[in-house]
Amino acid sequence: MRFRVIRPAPLEFLVVGGFVSAVLSCVAAALAFSDIPDRVVTVAIVVGVYAARGRSLVSASATAIMAWMFLTGFLVNDAGTLTFSPADMVRLGILLATGLLGGAVGMVRGDVGPALGVEHLPEAAMPPHPLDASEGVVKAAPEPDVVAGLEAAQIHTTHMPSSWGARR
Known part of the structure; x- marks a missing residue:
């Protein structure tokens, strides 16, 4: 949670x-x-x-x-x-x-x-993480993946142009 x-x-x-x-x-x-x-x-x-x-x-x-x-x-x-x-x-x-x-x-x-x-949010309802302006990467919310009966979280990243959300 x-x-x-x-x-x-x-x-x-x-x-x-x-x-x-x-x-x-x-x-x-x-x-x-x-x-x-x-x-x-x-x-x-x-x-x-x-x-x-x-x-x-x-x-x-x-x-x-x-x-x-x-x-x-x-x-x-x-x-x-x-x-x-x-x-x-x-x-x-x-x-x-x-x-x-x-x-x-x-x-x-x-x-x-x-x-x-x-506000309490369940794991699946978490919004994407905010833009990390230093790297220009948006990190999506962890998605559960079933591996041998255990849940593991994977973080997927999407590269974005550095002009999006760059700190000035």
Whole structure:
């Protein structure tokens, strides 16, 4: 069995997803809780989980800052008023810490299991190996060959022009 790592989404999509997550977490916190500490914990959990799934420290910090803006502007104050009191800075620190911690955990564990962006593929369903630009060779997926009752894998190679996929 083999595992194929799925690359994280581009940063542009992660930031947009972080914005949506920040808005939805604040809506959920506003509907579920009336106390500010409960709302902060709810938003922090969503920020941390989103950051772990996104596996990007840049999108994690952007999500935490956007969540802090919505939290401060609409759940702590009225009508989107941002304030910078010591309590607001503590909330910003909490959200940044959970976001960066979640992003770091996601980056470390990103290639471990199906829950964090890894797709399990059976041996026969593996796609061809990527182009090896240094040699100009594409390696096909191993094909099973029955030899005296045992399975052996053979790797077939196809030579391609050096202009295909050459690194510049």
